[in-house]
Amino acid sequence: MAAVEAHGVRQVYGRGLKDRVVALDGVDLTVQKGESLGIVGESGSGKSTLARILTGIEQPHEGTVLVNGRPLPTAGRAWRERRRQLQLIPQHAGGALDARVTMEQHLAEVVDAHHLAPDRAARRRLIADSLERVGLAAEHGRKRPRQLSGGQQQRVIIARSLLLSPEILFADEPTSALDLLVRRQIVDLLNVTCRGPHRVFAIVTHDLQIVDGLCDRLIVMKNGKIVESGPTETLLSNPQHAYTRQLVTAAFQTTPSALAAVREAG
Numbered sequence: 001m002a003a004v005e006a007h008g009v010r011q012v013y014g015r016g017l018k019d020r021v022v023a024l025d026g027v028d029l030t031v032q033k034g035e036s037l038g039i040v041g042e043s044g045s046g047k048s049t050l051a052r053i054l055t056g057i058e059q060p061h062e063g064t065v066l067v068n069g070r071p072l073p074t075a076g077r078a079w080r081e082r083r084r085q086l087q088l089i090p091q092h093a094g095g096a097l098d099a100r101v102t103m104e105q106h107l108a109e110v111v112d113a114h115h116l117a118p119d120r121a122a123r124r125r126l127i128a129d130s131l132e133r134v135g136l137a138a139e140h141g142r143k144r145p146r147q148l149s150g151g152q153q154q155r156v157i158i159a160r161s162l163l164l165s166p167e168i169l170f171a172d173e174p175t176s177a178l179d180l181l182v183r184r185q186i187v188d189l190l191n192v193t194c195r196g197p198h199r200v201f202a203i204v205t206h207d208l209q210i211v212d213g214l215c216d217r218l219i220v221m222k223n224g225k226i227v228e229s230g231p232t233e234t235l236l237s238n239p240q241h242a243y244t245r246q247l248v249t250a251a252f253q254t255t256p257s258a259l260a261a262v263r264e265a266g
């Protein structure tokens with residue numbers, strides 16, 4: 001059974017003719033357990049909308065989403081339990097944080113809500129460890145969102161999602177605000193913690209260097225549709241769609257066929 005399935009998913013925003021946006025236009029997608037998926041595509045192509053719909057944050061206008069063969073509950077206890085296994089790291093980290101609450105408290109809420117630590121000492125250790133894993137010090141934990149940079153906030157959101165070791169994790173541009181070294185560290189962390197035979201990891205990114213090595217399969221989106229999909233290696237070395245070709249050329253500063261030749265030789 002597939003871990004995540006989307007059938008004929010369509011999402012329309014706005015009402016009047018002028019504001020109407022078809023953000024997703026008939027998306028079909030199946031993600032198997034153990035698979036890691038890269039979602040790429042130009043700005044406004046529907047990547048974040050797809051990530052929100054596949055994780056049940058948002059309901060589609062049309063179509064169905066199944067997780068482990070079943071529709072997602074929309075509220076109540078069943079929804080809370082399911083949330084634990086299904087996490088979205090949202091694109092705009094700042095908006096996901098409460099301005100009045102320290103970073104430690106953000107993490108503590110998850111620890112308490114899901115009974116992850118038996119006592120206060122264990123809770124403290126768990127929070128310190130999870131900050132450390134994303135390269136933050138204890139002092140960052142005592143700060144409120146506005147006292148931290150965008151990249152530091154982004155890392156707290158990642159730490160919070162990883163606390164639950166979700167079976168299915170969608171990360172929407174999780175490294176966009178990070179410098180190159182921290183980006184590497186976070187990608188390595190995601191690689192180690194989010195991939196496994198029973199897990200699904202999906203990342204939305206503009207950075208093809210990240211998906212190369214991290215994702216088994218790529219989908220390329222344009223105007224609310226999946227225009228290309230395939231194993232990462234094949235798609236990078238032999239892209240069919242013009243947009244994918246441009247993306248590969250820009251990311252690796254070489255043409256797809258030259259990239260393929262270098263890889264074959266190496």
Ligand SMILES: Nc1ncnc2c1ncn2[C@@H]1O[C@H](COP(=O)(O)OP(=O)(O)OP(=O)(O)O)[C@@H](O)[C@H]1O
Pocket residue numbers: 013014021022023041042043044045046047048049050091
């Ligand atoms: N809540 C909303 N209300 C109205 N329009 C929306 C809403 N969310 C997204 N859209 C529109 O839907 C389209 C797809 O947006 P989405 O955020 O999914 O794109 P994206 O591929 O994630 O882009 P980016 O790479 O810039 O993050 C865009 O045209 C966007 O303006």
Ligand SMILES: [Mg+2]
Pocket residue numbers: 047048049091172
């Ligand atoms: Mg987006």
